[in-house]
Amino acid sequence: MKQKSFKPVTDLDVLLQAMEIVAIGNVAVHRAQASNRAFGIPNNYSIGGHLVSDIEIDARSETLN
Secondary structure, three states: OOOOOOOOOOOHHHHHHHHHHHHHHHHHHHHHHHHHHHOOOOOEEEEOOEEEEHHHHHHHHHHHO
8 A cells, every 4th residue: 555645834824823732632641641640550661662650760760879
C-alpha cells in the first residue's frame, strides 16, 4: 500500500486549532503521569527503542549521584 503524500498546513486557523488540541493533550498527559506517580504506578516510556519506566530512570539517576 502506497503512503499518501504529505500536504503541509497552510491555513492559519487550522494550524492554531491543531496547536490548541496538542496543548490540551499535553496537559492531560502530564496530569495522568502525576496521578500515576502519586499512586505509585510507574509511567512507561520508549527511549531509544527500549521500554523503560520512570521508576527505572529514577533508580539509575540515584546510582549515578
